[in-house]
Amino acid sequence: MDTNHEPxxxxxxxxxxxxxxxxxxxxxxxxxxxxxIAGAKIFFKCENLQxxxxxxxxxxxxxxxxxxxxxxxxxxxxxSSGNHAAALARAAQLKNIPAYIVMxxxxxxxxxxxxxxxxxxxxxxxxxxxxxxxxxxxxxxxTNAFEIHPYNNYAVITGQATAALELIEDISDxxxxxAPVGGxxxxxxxxxxxxxxxxxxxxxxxxxxxxxxxxxxxxxxxxIPSVNPDTIADGLRTSLGSLTFPIIQRLVSDILTVNDQxxxxxMKLVWERMKxxxxxxxxxxxxxxxxxxxxxxxxxxGIIISGGNVDLMHxxxx
Amino acid sequence: MDTNHEPxxxxxxxxxxxxxxxxxxxxxxxxxxxxxIAGAKIFFKCENLQxxxxxxxxxxxxxxxxxxxxxxxxxxxxxSSGNHAAALARAAQLKNIPAYIVMxxxxxxxxxxxxxxxxxxxxxxxxxxxxxxxxxxxxxxxTNAFEIHPYNNYAVITGQATAALELIEDISDxxxxxAPVGGxxxxxxxxxxxxxxxxxxxxxxxxxxxxxxxxxxxxxxxxIPSVNPDTIADGLRTSLGSLTFPIIQRLVSDILTVNDQxxxxxMKLVWERMKxxxxxxxxxxxxxxxxxxxxxxxxxxGIIISGGNVDLMHxxxx
Numbered sequence: 292m293d294t295n296h297e298p299x300x301x302x303x304x305x306x307x308x309x310x311x312x313x314x315x316x317x318x319x320x321x322x323x324x325x326x327x328i329a330g331a332k333i334f335f336k337c338e339n340l341q342x343x344x345x346x347x348x349x350x351x352x353x354x355x356x357x358x359x360x361x362x363x364x365x366x367x368x369x370x371s372s373g374n375h376a377a378a379l380a381r382a383a384q385l386k387n388i389p390a391y392i393v394m395x396x397x398x399x400x401x402x403x404x405x406x407x408x409x410x411x412x413x414x415x416x417x418x419x420x421x422x423x424x425x426x427x428x429x430x431x432x433x434t435n436a437f438e439i440h441p442y443n444n445y446a447v448i449t450g451q452a453t454a455a456l457e458l459i460e461d462i463s464d465x466x467x468x469x470a471p472v473g474g475x476x477x478x479x480x481x482x483x484x485x486x487x488x489x490x491x492x493x494x495x496x497x498x499x500x501x502x503x504x505x506x507x508x509x510x511x512x513x514x515i516p517s518v519n520p521d522t523i524a525d526g527l528r529t530s531l532g533s534l535t536f537p538i539i540q541r542l543v544s545d546i547l548t549v550n551d552q553x554x555x556x557x558m559k560l561v562w563e564r565m566k567x568x569x570x571x572x573x574x575x576x577x578x579x580x581x582x583x584x585x586x587x588x589x590x591x592x593g594i595i596i597s598g599g600n601v602d603l604m605h606x607x608x609x
Numbered sequence: 610m611d612t613n614h615e616p617x618x619x620x621x622x623x624x625x626x627x628x629x630x631x632x633x634x635x636x637x638x639x640x641x642x643x644x645x646i647a648g649a650k651i652f653f654k655c656e657n658l659q660x661x662x663x664x665x666x667x668x669x670x671x672x673x674x675x676x677x678x679x680x681x682x683x684x685x686x687x688x689s690s691g692n693h694a695a696a697l698a699r700a701a702q703l704k705n706i707p708a709y710i711v712m713x714x715x716x717x718x719x720x721x722x723x724x725x726x727x728x729x730x731x732x733x734x735x736x737x738x739x740x741x742x743x744x745x746x747x748x749x750x751x752t753n754a755f756e757i758h759p760y761n762n763y764a765v766i767t768g769q770a771t772a773a774l775e776l777i778e779d780i781s782d783x784x785x786x787x788a789p790v791g792g793x794x795x796x797x798x799x800x801x802x803x804x805x806x807x808x809x810x811x812x813x814x815x816x817x818x819x820x821x822x823x824x825x826x827x828x829x830x831x832x833i834p835s836v837n838p839d840t841i842a843d844g845l846r847t848s849l850g851s852l853t854f855p856i857i858q859r860l861v862s863d864i865l866t867v868n869d870q871x872x873x874x875x876m877k878l879v880w881e882r883m884k885x886x887x888x889x890x891x892x893x894x895x896x897x898x899x900x901x902x903x904x905x906x907x908x909x910x911g912i913i914i915s916g917g918n919v920d921l922m923h924x925x926x927x
């Protein structure tokens with residue numbers, strides 16, 4: 292695919308076919324108990340049950356498998372402390388090329404182990420954005436690897452869009468889809484899929500109030516970076532990208548925020564009632580519904596459960 | 610159905626149709642990472658994602674919906690500290706009859722709340738088997754309710770058999786199915802379904818070594834009760850029943866035991882790698898496979914994940 296333009300309808304459909312052999316078509320789960328609490332009918336698209344435990348597998352695979360082979364035959368690289376790192380390592384392993392991952396030295400052991408499982412070659416750095424970018428540039432120069440950014444990359448956005456495409460295909464007549472927003476890869480992909488495949492669906496973003504740069508950017512209509520984010524939702528601390536922000540501005544209906552306490556309660560509710568493990572970044576979307584019950588009263592709501600990578604030794608309700 | 614004889618093939622097929630509107634056809638999930646660790650291909654039948662969080666919904670529904678209406682129009686009753694309590698309350702609510710549940714006063718808050726959610730009427734008693742049976746007899750006398758035993762009841766066994774029936778229908782060429790054994794309702798139902806629908810499958814029981822009454826009974830060929838069971842697998846502390854033991858003796862190939870430490874490690878492995886919440890009683894089956902790798906090497910193994918009702922405030926690895 293041509294990765295220099297915003298994803299078109301056919302790009303998303305091609306991406307879905309391209310990555311299909313390597314991903315799970317994840318189930319959509321429901322809970323009568325949670326529907327009663329919410330006063331709405333909620334369809335949870337379970338990307339926590341995706342390969343490598345997150346929707347990030349989709350974007351990383353689509354990038355590695357669609358970018359010109361000549362560009363990536365020396366390998367791919369990224370800096371990431373989170374789910375993109377493992378997803379990119381896995382995609383590269385499937386393509387039989389190296390993956391160079393720059394990770395901050397305070398990354399969780401679980402995430403480091405996941406990258407190693409998929410054969411990723413890790414370079415540690417001190418945990419600042421400057422150090423991460425500097426170290427990544429060193430790695431890129433040394434290896435001639437090709438950078439795959441976690442969200443500011445059209446091939447990645449196109450891959451993430453396939454989660455909402457599956458949800459729309461599986462569940463008819465949704466009124467709203469809610470996706471969490473960090474860098475905006477999942478959110479912009481979700482908005483594109485709704486726009487192309489079921490334009491009556493409203494796409495709403497869920498963001499922690501302690502990292503509300505997307506909310507600020509959206510309503511001030513200019514890019515506001517994420518500075519000193521303070522939230523348990525570790526996947527949502529990043530700033531929007533130059534490619535994701537314009538799509539979000541054009542196609543997303545609203546961005547709503549919640550505090551971490553509401554997020555933790557929503558997370559525990561899903562664990563208890565649905566018996567699935569979701570990470571805090573995923574619980575933000577349900578917390579939004581429970582906080583704005585009147586707004587969503589009686590609706591059919593799709594929620595993208597972004598991932599399930601949690602350190603089980605440090606749960607937030609302890 | 611006539612509930613006075615051992616379940617026949619057609620009883621199980623009828624039961625599957627009868628309860629189908631009220632249960633989930635639960636997904637069968639797999640994990641490449643766990644398969645690599647085990648050296649086998651494991652298919653997890655996820656009854657933790659069943660209504661009320663456990664396979665017990667099947668047996669309770671089949672009993673309430675197949676027993677003569679005249680026998681149960683004053684309601685149903687049981688004593689249970691666990692998943693059968695919530696499952697029976699739910700089945701009675703769907704049938705619009707009362708459910709009287711005798712629970713020991715030290716039952717977990719989560720389980721008490723679940724029974725109340727489904728409109729069950731709880732009577733508390735002191736936590737001994739004698740007190741539970743005495744209190745249940747009082748309740749039965751006062752209410753004229755009909756007792757539905759958690760496992761020593763052919764209609765219940767028939768309902769539990771439908772989990773393995775679905776697994777056999779969904780996954781071809783299984784070599785082995787492993788189910789945990791407490792009172793033997795799930796195990797005897799599983800063994801009957803394998804016998805009728807895919808007789809080449811070996812059915813193996815998984816039991817905690819701290820509550821190995823089924824193992825002892827099976828190999829001594831006589832009923833040995835569970836005395837002072839000591840295991841984290843709270844669903845597996847009960848003794849076999851007079852109806853379940855003969856089926857198990859005839860149709861189960863082997864009973865294997867593991868200690869709680871192995872069970873806790875298997876439980877954590879499933880939480881981490883599969884992002885689903887399973888209770889200790891369910892992890893016993895995977896622990897068996899990991900302990901006996903040579904025996905199961907290269908096999909296609911079905912594991913019945915019995916339930917996901919866990920107190921999230923008290924996890925065993927803390």
